[in-house]
Structure formats: structure tokens, C-alpha cells
Amino acid sequence: MPKILITGRGGCGKSTLVTLLTRSLNKRGNVLVLDADESNLGICNMLGLQPPEMTLMGVLGGRSKIKVKLLSSPDEEKRVFVDNLTIDKLPEECLGGRWPVRYLRIGKIERSLEGCACPMGAVARTLLKELTVGPDEWVLIDTEAGVEHFGRGVPQGVDRVIIVVDPSQEALLLAIKARKLCADLNKDYKVVINKADAAAAAYLRQELAARGMAVAVTIPFLNKIQQANMLGEALTANMGGNEVEALVKMLEE
Ligand SMILES: Nc1ncnc2c1ncn2[C@@H]1O[C@H](COP(=O)(O)OP(=O)(O)OP(=O)(O)O)[C@@H](O)[C@H]1O
Ligand SMILES: [Mg+2]
Numbered sequence: 001m002p003k004i005l006i007t008g009r010g011g012c013g014k015s016t017l018v019t020l021l022t023r024s025l026n027k028r029g030n031v032l033v034l035d036a037d038e039s040n041l042g043i044c045n046m047l048g049l050q051p052p053e054m055t056l057m058g059v060l061g062g063r064s065k066i067k068v069k070l071l072s073s074p075d076e077e078k079r080v081f082v083d084n085l086t087i088d089k090l091p092e093e094c095l096g097g098r099w100p101v102r103y104l105r106i107g108k109i110e111r112s113l114e115g116c117a118c119p120m121g122a123v124a125r126t127l128l129k130e131l132t133v134g135p136d137e138w139v140l141i142d143t144e145a146g147v148e149h150f151g152r153g154v155p156q157g158v159d160r161v162i163i164v165v166d167p168s169q170e171a172l173l174l175a176i177k178a179r180k181l182c183a184d185l186n187k188d189y190k191v192v193i194n195k196a197d198a199a200a201a202a203y204l205r206q207e208l209a210a211r212g213m214a215v216a217v218t219i220p221f222l223n224k225i226q227q228a229n230m231l232g233e234a235l236t237a238n239m240g241g242n243e244v245e246a247l248v249k250m251l252e253e
Helices: 014-025 043-047 062-071 074-080 118-130 148-152 169-184 198-209 223-231 242-252
Strands: 003-008 030-036 095-098 101-105 137-143 160-165 188-194 217-219
Touching (some): 014 030, 014 043, 014 137, 014 242, 030 118, 043 101, 043 223, 118 137, 118 148, 169 188, 188 242, 217 242
Parallel strands (some): 003 160
């Protein structure tokens, strides 16, 4: 089953969609949520679980070791993980939650002047390239806002990309760019409109269609999602409505 990366502009609903998809997919098998956003912290609340003791960066020896192992020579990429990596071989101390939903945090910026997020990108890229996913397993990758993860090659090891578009010009521009970046990597993509009322959704569909981009599903703006987020409460199953289930069916095809 696939590794699916969710991309889009800041605040469009990437982490929300990862959580809603998780709620739907965990009825079908195990879901690993891979948090590849080096800044934001809210997805654990959305998922209703505690962050793990350690980040994967921490387990691998921290920023300086990663720089030596992963950023000095691409040939050395394989040395950081065990051979034939599967999700049951991931280090327990950097996994939150319990199956069928577990959460892995690549790394977060913790200190001023600690450096850029390139080491996090290198870890995410290598992990996704090496991780083999079984027939009843899903990996959902939550990314930072924008397209830097494409620049770092994080989507190289994924099967599919979901581009989230909210009602904004920036989201449209980024969606068009993300389609091109997916093509560079030969990755299939699906477009999800989020937080749109009927009029906004119609406009976005038309603008995307004019560029040959079809929309898979549209999730409306739902007060209960915004409210839960503000309060730091977990999102529950079916909170995104039938559209999320419809998206899951499309992803299963
Ligand atoms: N369908 C929706 N209806 C109402 N509010 C929503 C919906 N989807 C997302 N939101 C709200 O929009 C805000 C941003 O959502 P979220 O954090 O998922 O976006 P993001 O793309 O992950 O942001 P970032 O780029 O900062 O990581 C949150 O307050 C969230 O509750
Ligand atoms: Mg997010």
C-alpha cells in the first residue's frame, strides 16, 4: 500500500487532511503518520496522541551526525538504516501512539541558530526511499508549508502526492507548481480542495481545470474542525464527512 505525501501552502489543511485520512485508513490497516514538518507542532493534538520521547534525528545521533552520514556523500545514505527497512523495524523510542496509528517525528527546530532544516529533509528523503510498506500499511507524510520538500527530494520515495488547495491565489499558484514538481519526479498526484464554500470551490475547480488539473474531492469549511483545532482537541472519525472516505476509495484504486 502506498506512501502518500501531502503538500500545499501554509495553513491550507495538510495536517488536518493527514489526520482525517488516518481516521479513515486505520479501519483498513496500520497507518504510520510521518511528520516531516520541522516547525509545526499541532498534528499530535489533531491525532490525539502524545509526541514520542525522541525524534528520528535524535535517534540517529542528531544534526552533526546526520550531516556527516547523509549530507557529505549521497553514497553513504544507506548506512543510517537497517537493511530491508519495514515499519516494524523503526526505532520504538521515536514512535508515538499504538497500532493501528503510530506517529514518527523526523525532527523539529529546537534552538535559535541551530541551523537549517536540510538534515531533517535528508533523513525524511532517505527513510522514505528505503522504507518498504506492506499490503495493509499506509504511510502519510505531513510536510512543511510550500515546496521546499520537493527541493530536498523528500517525495522521491513516495507513491503519490496529494496537493491541498484552499481558497487563495497562493494555493492555486503552488498547486500548479507542485504538479510540475511531481512531474519532475514522475509522481502521480491528486488535488483536494479544502475549506471552500460552494462558490469558492466552483472557482477553484474552474481555474484548475483550465490548467488540466482535475479535483478529486472538496472538503468544505467545517466549524467543528476549526473549533477542535483551536481547543487542541483530537479530530474524530467522519469529521471530514463523506469526501474523505471518497478520497480513500480513490487512493485504494
Ligand atoms: N475543512 C476545514 N474546515 C475548517 N477548518 C479547517 C479545515 N481544514 C483545516 N482547517 C483549519 O485550518 C487551520 C490550518 O489547518 P492545518 O494546520 O491542518 O493546515 P496546514 O496546511 O497543516 O498548516 P501548516 O502549513 O502551517 O502546517 C487549522 O485551524 C485547521 O483547524
Ligand atoms: Mg501542518
